[in-house]
Amino acid sequence: xxxxxxxxxxxxxxxxxxxxxxxxxxxxxxxxxxxxxxxxxxxxxxxxxxxxxxxxxxxxxxxxxxxxxxxxxxxxxxxxxxxxxxxxxxxxxxxxxxxxxxxxxxxxxxxxxxxxxxxxxxxxxxxxxxxxxxxxxxxxxxxxxxxxxxxxxxxxxxxxxxxxxxxxxxxxxxxxxxxxxxxxxxxxxxxxxxxxxxxxxxxxxxxxxxxxxxxxxxxxxxxxxxxxxxxxxxxxxxxxxxxxxxxxxxxxxxxxxxxxxxxxxxxxxxxxxxxxxxxxxxxxxxxxxxxxxxxxxxxxxxxxxxxxxxxxxxxxxxxxxxxxxxxxxxxxxxxxxxxxxxxxxxxxxxxxxxxxxxxxxxxxxxxxxxxxxxxxxxxxxxxxxxxxxxxxxxxxxxxxxxxxxxxxxxxxxxxxxxxxxxxxxxxxxxxxxxxxxxxxxxxxxxxxxxxxxxxxxxxxxxxxxxxxxxxxxxxxxxxxxxxxxxxxxxxxxxxxxxxxxxxxxxxxxxxxxxxxxxxxxxxxxxxxxxxxxxxxxxxxxxxxxxxxxxxxxxxxxxxxxxxxxxxxxx
Amino acid sequence: xxxxxxxxxxxxxxxxxxxxxxxxxxxxxxxxxxxxxxxxxxxxxxxxxxxxxxxxxxxxxxxxxxxxxxxxxxxxxxxxxxxxxxxxxxxxxxxxxxxxxxxxxxxxxxxxxxxxxxxxxxxxxxxxxxxxxxxxxxxxxxxxxxxxxxxxxxxxxxxxxxxxxxxxxxxxxxxxxxxxxxxxxxxxxxxxxxxxxxxxxxxxxxxxxxxxxxxxxxxxxxxxxxxxxxxxxxxxxxxxxxxxxxxxxxxxxxxxxxxxxxxxxxxxxxxxxxxxxxxxxxxxxxxxxxxxxxxxxxxxxxxxxxxxxxxxxxxxxxxxxxxxxxxxxxxxxxxxxxxxxxxxxxxxx
Numbered sequence: 074x075x076x077x078x079x080x081x082x083x084x085x086x087x088x089x090x091x092x093x094x095x096x097x098x099x100x101x102x103x104x105x106x107x108x109x110x111x112x113x114x115x116x117x118x119x120x121x122x123x124x125x126x127x128x129x130x131x132x133x134x135x136x137x138x139x140x141x142x143x144x145x146x147x148x149x150x151x152x153x154x155x156x157x158x159x160x161x162x163x164x165x166x167x168x169x170x171x172x173x174x175x176x177x178x179x180x181x182x183x184x185x186x187x188x189x190x191x192x193x194x195x196x197x198x199x200x201x202x203x204x205x206x207x208x209x210x211x212x213x214x215x216x217x218x219x220x221x222x223x224x225x226x227x228x229x230x231x232x233x234x235x236x237x238x239x240x241x242x243x244x245x246x247x248x249x250x251x252x253x254x255x256x257x258x259x260x261x262x263x264x265x266x267x268x269x270x271x272x273x274x275x276x277x278x279x280x281x282x283x284x285x286x287x288x289x290x291x292x293x294x295x296x297x298x299x300x301x302x303x304x305x306x307x308x309x310x311x312x313x314x315x316x317x318x319x320x321x322x323x324x325x326x327x328x329x330x331x332x333x334x335x336x337x338x339x340x341x342x343x344x345x346x347x348x349x350x351x352x353x354x355x356x357x358x359x360x361x362x363x364x365x366x367x368x369x370x371x372x373x374x375x376x377x378x379x380x381x382x383x384x385x386x387x388x389x390x391x392x393x394x395x396x397x398x399x400x401x402x403x404x405x406x407x408x409x410x411x412x413x414x415x416x417x418x419x420x421x422x423x424x425x426x427x428x429x430x431x432x433x434x435x436x437x438x439x440x441x442x443x444x445x446x447x448x449x450x451x452x453x454x455x456x457x458x459x460x461x462x463x464x465x466x467x468x469x470x471x472x473x474x475x476x477x478x479x480x481x482x483x484x485x486x487x488x489x490x491x492x493x494x495x496x497x498x499x500x501x502x503x504x505x506x507x508x509x510x511x512x513x514x515x516x517x518x519x520x521x522x523x524x525x526x527x528x529x530x531x532x533x534x535x536x537x538x539x540x541x542x543x544x545x546x547x548x549x550x551x552x553x554x555x556x557x558x559x560x561x562x563x564x565x566x567x568x569x570x571x572x573x574x575x576x577x578x579x580x581x582x583x584x585x586x587x588x589x590x591x592x593x594x595x596x597x598x599x600x601x602x603x604x605x606x607x608x609x610x611x612x613x614x615x616x617x618x619x620x621x622x623x624x625x626x627x628x629x630x631x632x633x634x635x636x637x638x639x640x641x642x643x
Numbered sequence: 644x645x646x647x648x649x650x651x652x653x654x655x656x657x658x659x660x661x662x663x664x665x666x667x668x669x670x671x672x673x674x675x676x677x678x679x680x681x682x683x684x685x686x687x688x689x690x691x692x693x694x695x696x697x698x699x700x701x702x703x704x705x706x707x708x709x710x711x712x713x714x715x716x717x718x719x720x721x722x723x724x725x726x727x728x729x730x731x732x733x734x735x736x737x738x739x740x741x742x743x744x745x746x747x748x749x750x751x752x753x754x755x756x757x758x759x760x761x762x763x764x765x766x767x768x769x770x771x772x773x774x775x776x777x778x779x780x781x782x783x784x785x786x787x788x789x790x791x792x793x794x795x796x797x798x799x800x801x802x803x804x805x806x807x808x809x810x811x812x813x814x815x816x817x818x819x820x821x822x823x824x825x826x827x828x829x830x831x832x833x834x835x836x837x838x839x840x841x842x843x844x845x846x847x848x849x850x851x852x853x854x855x856x857x858x859x860x861x862x863x864x865x866x867x868x869x870x871x872x873x874x875x876x877x878x879x880x881x882x883x884x885x886x887x888x889x890x891x892x893x894x895x896x897x898x899x900x901x902x903x904x905x906x907x908x909x910x911x912x913x914x915x916x917x918x919x920x921x922x923x924x925x926x927x928x929x930x931x932x933x934x935x936x937x938x939x940x941x942x943x944x945x946x947x948x949x950x951x952x953x954x955x956x957x958x959x960x961x962x963x964x965x966x967x968x969x970x971x972x973x974x975x976x977x978x979x980x981x982x983x984x985x986x987x988x989x990x991x992x
Contacts, residue, residue, distance in 0.1 A: 100805075179807060355786075410658065411978075425922075426971070428971060437964060438960055588800070589805065592795065592799075595797070596775075596798065599788075599790050600791070603783075
């Protein structure tokens, strides 16, 4: 058996396992209620198909050191891999259908088998499943035979179309809001895209991406050729347009989406703060939720009429200075004990701090101050009018902009360079005269300030502060979004927050699998693209110009970045 | 140069003050508690025994952390999840055997069957974890595998949630280990005795394995120096997988022992025991096998005794809510006063 064929079969097997996982975790069942094309294809049954396509594509790819086989061989490999996926899933469906496993696997219900069989019964269903796997595998492998730009355009527009179908309730709401009901009626039908909508979205996006791939470089070159002052003017105009859109955003998207946008904003603030600690200074803080909690509790204590002790009932804005002060103190309190710890030890100890904070807030001992497990109710809203999501959006936007500017300026400043040096190699940084104690504490305090601010908004947005809102998962959330976006990069934080917080908030089906997806994102990103989706420029250069090995990356504390390059030798 | 020394002294001074303050707080609290005599001697005794039983479970998990750290210098953050998968397997195996009637007809065989399946499944999970998540990152900077481990931990946790459901499942109470034993003035339940004996047996087996077998010797060699070990003809990758497998076996055993004590399984149950077992490993000196066992026992006892001993003297209401706080404070104290742990080597910080 040739290496490539064996590889293809392995891919198929892995794909099959992935399919079994997705089915048994319940994702297939959950998405059965949503249609890709209304009344024709459900998202639940598309998932196994997607896996077959992906496996076919992987099976058709060739590792660098092996010569590319002929087109027909590629297609055969794709077919084999896709077929294996089909066989594995058919076996799963048969098992689920014949043996009752629900007392162990809660999702192994006959309904699952029914979805996998495309509601055609075991006999015809498994034939369809296997044949479909083969066909989709061929299609996936066939992407290699098309020109690169076209294959890319097709793949991306496929994903976008699925997202567009999933977003039906929200895109629909926006279209209704801006009085474009005709478009909504054309594209969507209850639960999914219409047939013509599906075709239109797919073709438009594919054409757009193809066009950009063809012409984009020329457009970029034209921008680069502009004189600097005109380029700056263009940039300013772009920012201005962006800002204007952000200002009217709540009016466009309506109540429910404004709520989501507000949550995304809170997580952007949180991510910007954690980015200072982790991305800039290289201190992996897993107890970041402690800052978030302190911010929320300080706000609640100072503003809420229901606060158990000392309720001065300050307005939200009056409480903010105290929140920042509390943040600085807590930053020092968390930072000082961990000054001498490095890397992974620091991570676990800060994780411990996060848990300590929550347990103390929750305990009966602290009840006279924090309200114990009941928390503090009726935190007032920041603006004196109403607590509607469309008005609370503006203060959040304001602070996000301030924070983004502050973070950008910090990164470019002397402080930022000191952090940079510290992250790369603490001992060398110290030897070159950087006061690491000072800069570590500064990183913790600034990170704490952002985190507390974010917590303050969280408290006031929800209106109640419960200890259990501040568990480890908030820290993991923030970590996942900066890892996805690209550590040390402001735009990366925003993209990460949009993808990891915004999408799951929108898709209630996703909410249940949110953390599962975060886990996959963290592992896959670390293995395939440790610099994130939007890496900061210095990191991109570091990772892709210095050496071709993707292994080395931002935290080169011991391995050193130059492993792929000869060191000066004698 | 002089300025630098003064600065470091300030940091040290602060840390010592913090640590000393915590210790003084605990000591004064214990003094108050003892003077007031709030708790009966028999209660102290049962707390200590419960602590030892819990501590032996922590010790088994801590061994997994320590073995992996000794060889790869990475914290296998997902190890708590390996333990959780063992506990779930034990739950299902026990339920199946109970339905088949084996629990009643031959309880000892049934117990060993359950133990074997849960150890096996945990071992498989640990091996897959190493192959899929950690091996591609061998040699990457230290934080990269740690973030991967957090991701893997989430993945395993929420896979279990999706597979088995999100509710707490109560472990059927088998009559096998009911009753109490009295040895002199000591009295402990049969369950606790089983937990302690099983843990001690496994730890002895591990000790013998590491010190008396060829593979054990190879493991020690790899943890001394990977490159030299490879030059001596040791297959380093195989040893690393073996290490994960052994850690998984012990975690699986810990899983069933833990469910014996607490009688329930939940997808989130691996998190806190995992962190505490890590604390135990650090307390004993990470990378040190005997240290992990010792650290586990100490942590278990401190966690059970601590709230009542340190806090109830101050009149803190329901001090047991704060037992996790005490466990984590132990971690912070160890890292301040003796970062290398009780039995660790100096350079292992």
